[in-house]
Amino acid sequence: xxxxxxxxxxxxxISALRQELRRGTLVLAVLAVLRDERHGAEVRxxxxxGGVAIDDGALYPMxxxxxxxxxxxxxxxxxxxxxxxxxxxxxxxxxxxxxxxxEWREQTEGVERLIRKEQP
Amino acid sequence: MNVTEAYLKRLVFxxxxxxxxxxxxxxxxxxxxxxxxxxxxxxxxLDDEEIKRELNAFGSSVVxxxxxxxxxxxxxxxxxxxxxxxxSVALLAVPLAQSVAIAVTVMRATSQRIDWAxxxxxxxxxxxxxxxxxxxxxxxxxxxxxxHDQL
Numbered sequence: 001x002x003x004x005x006x007x008x009x010x011x012x013x014i015s016a017l018r019q020e021l022r023r024g025t026l027v028l029a030v031l032a033v034l035r036d037e038r039h040g041a042e043v044r045x046x047x048x049x050g051g052v053a054i055d056d057g058a059l060y061p062m063x064x065x066x067x068x069x070x071x072x073x074x075x076x077x078x079x080x081x082x083x084x085x086x087x088x089x090x091x092x093x094x095x096x097x098x099x100x101x102x103e104w105r106e107q108t109e110g111v112e113r114l115i116r117k118e119q120p
Numbered sequence: 121m122n123v124t125e126a127y128l129k130r131l132v133f134x135x136x137x138x139x140x141x142x143x144x145x146x147x148x149x150x151x152x153x154x155x156x157x158x159x160x161x162x163x164x165x166l167d168d169e170e171i172k173r174e175l176n177a178f179g180s181s182v183v184x185x186x187x188x189x190x191x192x193x194x195x196x197x198x199x200x201x202x203x204x205x206x207x208s209v210a211l212l213a214v215p216l217a218q219s220v221a222i223a224v225t226v227m228r229a230t231s232q233r234i235d236w237a238x239x240x241x242x243x244x245x246x247x248x249x250x251x252x253x254x255x256x257x258x259x260x261x262x263x264x265x266x267x268h269d270q271l
Contacts, residue, residue, distance in 0.1 A: 040150060056150055057179030061187035064143065068190075076145075082153065085146050 026052060028104055030062065031097040034072060037088040039079065063087050071096055123171045124151060127181055134185030143188055151178060195258050196266070203258045210254050214246040 029052045033043050044059050054062075066072045071093035074085050089097060128144055128151075135143055151174075158174055159166050166174065179187070195203045222239055 040146075041153060055179075056154065057184060058187065060146060060150060061184070064139070064146075064188060065190065082149050083145070084149055 022052060025104070026054065026062070027066070028097070028100050030059075030066065031071065031089060031093060031100065034087050034089050035094070035097070037086050039084040039086050043087065066093070123168050123175070124148075124155065127151070127175045130181035131185055134182055136189050139188075147184065151175065154178060192266070194255065194262075196262050198265070199258055199262050203254070206258070207251065207254045210250045211247060214250050215243055218243045218246065 026047075029047055029050060030043065033046045033050075038046070040056070040060055040063060043063070044054060044056060047054055047059075063072065063074075067074055067087070067090075070090055072087050073090040073093075074087045076083055076085055078084070128148055131147060132140060132144055155166060155171060155174055158170070162170075178184070218239060222234060225234060
């Protein structure tokens with residue numbers, strides 16, 4: 001009888017892991033940017049500058065989803081030659097943002113300690 | 121109809137009715153901005169092929185519509201494993217039951233020829249009904265659990 005060969009571990013690409021890591025912080029980054037009113041293109045530019053780049057095709061549905069969840073509010077206004085949708089944190093979004101920042105800081109500190117191999 | 125309007129029309133087709141007009145208006149504004157920027161970079165108007173490439177880079181109409189839609193999965197991850205186990209067992213049981221039925225027919229009436237086409241048709245119907253029933257039961261179970269979790 002043939003001995004069953006040990007299966008090779010599945011290789012996970014670094015880009016997939018990076019995406020996974022980024023996914024959790026993206027909402028926080030968007031909420032941080034939208035403490036001031038901005039339209040989508042500005043949000044994208046600021047996210048890119050902050051190292052959390054996102055495609056237009058993913059950003060706008062995300063903004064819409066956050067608005068549906070009551071975290072953002074939006075208004076249509078003319079800017080330049082075009083009508084644009086401006087987004088800003090809703091009151092519930094601001095509360096959520098503060099809670100998420102606290103949570104994120106705690107997690108980051110914890111992970112930092114783990115990375116440095118410090119005792120909790 | 122130009123390439124951009126054709127793209128938006130396809131998007132309208134795929135989008136859910138809720139907020140459709142407002143979503144399309146926003147996408148139109150974003151897409152026109154992108155095309156304008158691309159034209160500025162090139163220093164000339166874009167031709168249809170270049171517009172198509174820009175629109176594809178933004179996201180095909182189906183992909184964009186799916187990003188805007190928030191349909192829950194048919195079976196959520198929490199039940200997926202259980203669902204696949206039950207489904208595979210149920211789907212295996214159908215041809216097995218059919219084989220038993222054929223064996224019984226053969227034993228009871230040796231002279232009678234087996235209608236294989238009929239047997240295959242019964243098996244196919246059985247598989248289809250089993251798949252549909254198991255999926256619907258799990259779908260209802262999934263929705264009930266989600267509703268309970270939201271309370």
